[in-house]
Amino acid sequence: MLGREEIERKKIKEEGTTVIETGNHAVSLAAKFARADVVAAYPITPQTQIVEEIAKFVENGEMNAKFIRVESEHSAMAACIGASATGARAFTATSSQGLLLMHEMLFAAGGYRLPIVMANVNRSLFPPWNILVEHSDSLAQRDTGWIQFYCASNQEVFDTTIQAFKIAEEVNLPAMVNLEGFIMSHTHMPIELPMQDAVDRFLPRREHLWKLDVDNPGTFGSMSNPEYYVLMRKGIEDAMKEARTKILDVNTEFEREFGRKYEPIECYKCEDAETVIFAMGTIGKESKRAVDELRNEGVKAGVARIRLFRPFPEESIKSIAEGKKIIIFDRDCSFGKGGVLSTEIRSVLDKPASSYVVGIGGLDVPYTTIKKCVERANGQKDEWITEVHP
Amino acid sequence: MKMEDIPKEELVLSGHSACQGCPLTTAMRTVLKALGKRTIMAIPACCSAVIQGMYPNSGVNIPLLNVPFETTAAVCSGIEAGLATQGIDDVNVLGWAGDGGTYDIGIQALSGAAERGANFLYVCYNNEMYSNTGVQRSGATPKHAWTTTTWKGKEEERKDMPSIMVAHNIPYVATASISHPIDLYEKVTKAKSIKGTKYIEILAPCPPGWRFDYSKTIEVAKLAVQTRAWNLYEVENGKYRINATIRRPKPIEDYLKLQQRFKDAVKDTEKVREMQANVDARWQWLEKMVEITN
Numbered sequence: 211m212l213g214r215e216e217i218e219r220k221k222i223k224e225e226g227t228t229v230i231e232t233g234n235h236a237v238s239l240a241a242k243f244a245r246a247d248v249v250a251a252y253p254i255t256p257q258t259q260i261v262e263e264i265a266k267f268v269e270n271g272e273m274n275a276k277f278i279r280v281e282s283e284h285s286a287m288a289a290c291i292g293a294s295a296t297g298a299r300a301f302t303a304t305s306s307q308g309l310l311l312m313h314e315m316l317f318a319a320g321g322y323r324l325p326i327v328m329a330n331v332n333r334s335l336f337p338p339w340n341i342l343v344e345h346s347d348s349l350a351q352r353d354t355g356w357i358q359f360y361c362a363s364n365q366e367v368f369d370t371t372i373q374a375f376k377i378a379e380e381v382n383l384p385a386m387v388n389l390e391g392f393i394m395s396h397t398h399m400p401i402e403l404p405m406q407d408a409v410d411r412f413l414p415r416r417e418h419l420w421k422l423d424v425d426n427p428g429t430f431g432s433m434s435n436p437e438y439y440v441l442m443r444k445g446i447e448d449a450m451k452e453a454r455t456k457i458l459d460v461n462t463e464f465e466r467e468f469g470r471k472y473e474p475i476e477c478y479k480c481e482d483a484e485t486v487i488f489a490m491g492t493i494g495k496e497s498k499r500a501v502d503e504l505r506n507e508g509v510k511a512g513v514a515r516i517r518l519f520r521p522f523p524e525e526s527i528k529s530i531a532e533g534k535k536i537i538i539f540d541r542d543c544s545f546g547k548g549g550v551l552s553t554e555i556r557s558v559l560d561k562p563a564s565s566y567v568v569g570i571g572g573l574d575v576p577y578t579t580i581k582k583c584v585e586r587a588n589g590q591k592d593e594w595i596t597e598v599h600p
Numbered sequence: 601m602k603m604e605d606i607p608k609e610e611l612v613l614s615g616h617s618a619c620q621g622c623p624l625t626t627a628m629r630t631v632l633k634a635l636g637k638r639t640i641m642a643i644p645a646c647c648s649a650v651i652q653g654m655y656p657n658s659g660v661n662i663p664l665l666n667v668p669f670e671t672t673a674a675v676c677s678g679i680e681a682g683l684a685t686q687g688i689d690d691v692n693v694l695g696w697a698g699d700g701g702t703y704d705i706g707i708q709a710l711s712g713a714a715e716r717g718a719n720f721l722y723v724c725y726n727n728e729m730y731s732n733t734g735v736q737r738s739g740a741t742p743k744h745a746w747t748t749t750t751w752k753g754k755e756e757e758r759k760d761m762p763s764i765m766v767a768h769n770i771p772y773v774a775t776a777s778i779s780h781p782i783d784l785y786e787k788v789t790k791a792k793s794i795k796g797t798k799y800i801e802i803l804a805p806c807p808p809g810w811r812f813d814y815s816k817t818i819e820v821a822k823l824a825v826q827t828r829a830w831n832l833y834e835v836e837n838g839k840y841r842i843n844a845t846i847r848r849p850k851p852i853e854d855y856l857k858l859q860q861r862f863k864d865a866v867k868d869t870e871k872v873r874e875m876q877a878n879v880d881a882r883w884q885w886l887e888k889m890v891e892i893t894n
Binding site for chain 1: 681
């Protein structure tokens with residue numbers, strides 16, 4: 211007789227269903243539905259459940275993949291690179307220190323133009339030890355040539371991971387899907403799972419830009435003069451540009467197949483707003499409540515949750531911000547400069563904005579705090595909020 | 601087997617940019633002849649990354665991926681898995697790294713891959729230093745050798761990397777030398793037929809790094825074996841076997857005095873005596889290992 215879990219799994223396979231799952235398991239399920247061929251990963255809190263579940267899928271035959279239990283995150287990305295270089299679909303997941311250890315290899319994956327997909331569970335950085343959410347880990351990977359998404363619900367994590375494979379393979383760039391430690395990774399939310407054949411239709415096998423092939427031997431990554439090097443690096447930038455439109459196309463196709471869609475920026479009551487909040491991840495979601503409360507008090511507020519950080523959606527930000535008072539929330543800090551997101555947004559605005567650094571080390575950011583920050587915004591630059599109820 | 605039996609087809613092509621007298625092209629040429637065309641190779645930062653030539657040209661006629669310094673074995677794990685998921689099971693995966701990339705910065709990835717039993721051949725061409733960056737000390741540099749980071753001679757003994765690999769319980773570990781190409785060819789051929797992680801370490805005397813004449817590469821490599829400074833042996837499933845039995849070893853001085861890197865050491869009789877004693881002890885240890893494991 212089948213256990214409850216097995217019945218559930220069987221049902222998913224046959225008809226698509228809604229499950230109540232954690233953000234971590236949303237990632238594992240997405241990697242399975244996307245038919246990743248090789249998964250190389252290393253445990254780290256709060257990501258570990260992702261790879262535990264994938265290990266289970268592979269061992270019980272639900273997932274036809276090779277799972278490489280590497281000895282470090284650095285080797286996880288190295289193994290993903292090796293696998294992807296043979297034309298296989300490679301996936302990994304990490305968090306925080308693990309992502310930092312991978313840093314060198316992230317540049318390598320971007321430079322090789324390999325469509326590796328990775329989930330990163332956002333977590334604070336050592337020292338001191340803290341395992342709660344912060345965006346500093348992934349924002350420190352800003353310049354590595356990876357497409358970066360930031361999610362705010364488990365459904366979005368699942369859908370974005372599926373989309374990430376398609377986008378990555380179409381523009382030949384690696385893609386990172388970020389979800390927040392504990393707030394999402396360990397929180398159960400409903401996830402509508404698709405039918406496998408619909409995912410297969412959406413995500414057909416695609417030849418990579420190049421591969422290691424004994425019948426067509428080539429040398430990759432060898433010494434290059436500046437004249438060639440510059441062209442290869444420009445190729446990464448051009449692919450990022452191409453990704454801007456591809457991401458929209460893939461989203462349209464996704465909506466047609468699955469009925470859900472995700473713009474690079476999710477707007478809530480922005481059209482008639484006089485004040486617009488910019489934020490990423492769950493603070494963007496929490497801000498909706500703040501917006502509703504503010505509107506009850508006669509403040510016409512809206513929130514623009516940035517989902518796509520690389521390529522940076524500059525034009526959309528400009529048009530959303532036009533004629534509005536801007537308030538930016540960063541859950542990260544570039545010491546000596548301030549919030550990374552605020553720095554990026556300010557670079558495309560031609561007017562002043564207010565910005566706050568909030569939620570560092572997982573410090574709770576309730577809507578009341580967001581509301582208070584909006585109320586007293588007067589052009590401050592990256593003011594640190596160091597209390598839950600300031 | 602005779603030299604004539606080694607395949608004529610060259611997979612390391614002419615036009616590469618190695619120094620004259622470079623041992624590693626000799627080594628790579630022999631290894632690739634034994635592995636054949638259906639081989640994928642990963643090379644980290646090392647002399648081989650330069651010698652293969654500048655993009656868009658290549659001196660290597662098999663698929664070759666250049667990888668970051670410490671990742672050779674991890675990348676090979678990924679290549680192996682990637683091929684396996686596509687049903688490709690007749691391609692050899694070769695990690696080709698220097699001693700810096702093996703003994704030092706790459707040891708973690710290599711240890712991990714070996715422990716997982718990744719199915720690939722790892723070749724360390726050991727020139728006993730960081731030669732690509734200009735002769736710096738590595739974990740493979742012998743005691744008393746001059747390098748540009750040990751101006752007065754290295755103070756420590758080198759690590760015993762082959763033993764470290766044996767301790768991983770992998771099916772095949774061997775040492776080889778460019779002066780013994782048939783032995784090397786046969787070892788690679790044997791490794792090719794074994795499933796799992798295989799490790800072969802090739803002594804590669806480097807003329808500019810060890811400071812000897814460019815015409816003497818093979819002579820120095822041969823002397824290393826004849827003086828027992830470098831022993832040719834293999835460990836198959838834990839069983840040790842000596843491949844070149846040196847009955848009447850030449851004195852270690854014969855080997856040292858050809859190399860300017862030991863020019864201060866050879867003047868010190870105490871140091872020479874110490875090095876001779878080490879070499880003798882190593883041979884005794886090796887004979888003991890053969891006895892114990894067979």
